[in-house]
Amino acid sequence: MAHEVRGVVATGKGKPVSLETILVPDPGPGEALVKVQTCGVCHTDLHYREGGISDDYPFLLGHEAAGVVEAVGPGVADVAPGDFVILNWRAVCGSCRSCLRGRPQYCFNTHNATQKMTLADGTPLSPALGIGAFAEKTLVAAGQCTKVDPAASPAAAGLLGCGVMAGLGAAVNTGGVGRGDSVAVIGCGGVGNAAIAGARLVGATTIIAVDVDDRKLDWARGFGATHTVNAKESDPVERIRELTGGFGADVVIDAVGRPETYKQAFYARDLAGTVVLVGVPTPEMTLDLPLLDVFGRGGALKSSWYGDCLPSRDFPMLISLYLQGRFDLDAFVTETIGLGDVEEAFTKMHHGEVLRSVVVL
Numbered sequence: 521m522a523h524e525v526r527g528v529v530a531t532g533k534g535k536p537v538s539l540e541t542i543l544v545p546d547p548g549p550g551e552a553l554v555k556v557q558t559c560g561v562c563h564t565d566l567h568y569r570e571g572g573i574s575d576d577y578p579f580l581l582g583h584e585a586a587g588v589v590e591a592v593g594p595g596v597a598d599v600a601p602g603d604f605v606i607l608n609w610r611a612v613c614g615s616c617r618s619c620l621r622g623r624p625q626y627c628f629n630t631h632n633a634t635q636k637m638t639l640a641d642g643t644p645l646s647p648a649l650g651i652g653a654f655a656e657k658t659l660v661a662a663g664q665c666t667k668v669d670p671a672a673s674p675a676a677a678g679l680l681g682c683g684v685m686a687g688l689g690a691a692v693n694t695g696g697v698g699r700g701d702s703v704a705v706i707g708c709g710g711v712g713n714a715a716i717a718g719a720r721l722v723g724a725t726t727i728i729a730v731d732v733d734d735r736k737l738d739w740a741r742g743f744g745a746t747h748t749v750n751a752k753e754s755d756p757v758e759r760i761r762e763l764t765g766g767f768g769a770d771v772v773i774d775a776v777g778r779p780e781t782y783k784q785a786f787y788a789r790d791l792a793g794t795v796v797l798v799g800v801p802t803p804e805m806t807l808d809l810p811l812l813d814v815f816g817r818g819g820a821l822k823s824s825w826y827g828d829c830l831p832s833r834d835f836p837m838l839i840s841l842y843l844q845g846r847f848d849l850d851a852f853v854t855e856t857i858g859l860g861d862v863e864e865a866f867t868k869m870h871h872g873e874v875l876r877s878v879v880v881l
């Protein structure tokens with residue numbers, strides 16, 4: 521029997537999202553039905569609404585969620601009804617060429633629910649990142665549920681499901697930031713500030729936050745930025761070089777994802793340094809760089825999907841650090857809102873008023 525619940529749906533390119541009745545099937549083999557408790561508003565949801573990810577409308581948005589497993593389908597052993605879980609978009613398959621080589625964090629065949637959630641008239645929905653959690657209930661692959669300590673606040677914990685994990689992992693996993701490193705982060709929304717928090721957690725000594733909005737830079741200081749640069753007031757490449765003895769940073773993270781910020785990241789790193797692209801570009805964007813500079817500056821140019829995380833390894837570990845007071849996940853939650861307020865939250869995100877608005881159900 522399908523469950524009739526409310527969900528936030530994007531029906532067409534650039535159209536405001538609407539609250540719709542949706543039908544969520546009972547879990548089949550390998551699936552789990554989750555009662556969603558909280559779901560953060562990530563910039564990627566807005567990218568979906570804008571048609572920046574694909575044209576598979578209607579989308580059921582929302583993908584930074586925590587909740588409680590309500591039911592599981594046949595063959596599910598790792599989670600059970602009542603478990604407090606963070607939803608992830610990396611349920612690894614265990615059998616693709618990457619998993620078999622011991623690199624499950626790059627799995628090329630991650631699992632999502634097999635059955636479709638639909639609108640009331642039967643139109644199939646495309647759940648954002650295979651999750652779709654701006655809804656009272658959602659259906660996922662059981663592997664998308666990562667059990668964590670239920671002592672964590674759901675609003676904070678859910679953010680590990682996307683933006684915070686992506687940013688922190690971009691610094692720590694993809695960028696390999698370590699003790700004594702210098703790091704610059706361009707774009708200090710939820711993702712960029714998580715990169716800053718991650719850099720502090722692992723002992724970076726110089727952490728430079730770059731944004732065009734002073735509010736974001738104030739938040740960045742709270743997360744551990746040692747210096748801030750407003751890119752509207754000064755050239756970030758020059759400032760980052762000045763702040764790193766004239767050389768550039770060991771690791772520069774582009775958490776905006778535009779050609780101009782990528783170029784800044786490219787030239788703001790030290791020779792043999794690392795650039796990590798974690799912001800998501802749109803299909804029309806192209807990059808023009810002198811190939812000789814790519815060669816001559818050495819180092820590594822990397823992209824980071826989901827912070828190269830492995831949810832089963834990273835979520836419980838970060839929740840543990842959070843509960844010990846060593847990683848301030850609560851500070852990412854700027855406001856809690858209702859399911860009907862997502863469109864307004866996009867506007868606030870656009871105006872830079874929030875790090876994360878979190879829908880509480």
Ligand SMILES: NC(=O)c1ccc[n+]([C@@H]2O[C@H](COP(=O)([O-])OP(=O)(O)OC[C@H]3O[C@@H](n4cnc5c(N)ncnc54)[C@H](O)[C@@H]3O)[C@@H](O)[C@H]2O)c1
Pocket residue numbers: 562563564567682683686706707708709710711712730731732733736751775776777781797798799800801824825826827869872874875
């Ligand atoms: N790679 C991944 O796995 C992954 C996961 C989640 C989100 N993302 C992407 O990361 C990006 C950031 O997400 P978010 O939720 O933090 O968004 P956000 O809108 O909250 O933050 C973006 C920040 O960039 C700043 N900014 C914009 N233009 C700038 C410029 N030219 N120079 C400096 N700063 C600038 C904005 O002021 C804002 O603070 C988005 O593209 C999102 O889609 C990627």
Ligand SMILES: [Zn+2]
Pocket residue numbers: 612613614615616617618619620624626627628629630
């Ligand atoms: Zn795999």
Ligand SMILES: [Zn+2]
Pocket residue numbers: 562563564565583584682683
């Ligand atoms: Zn996201």
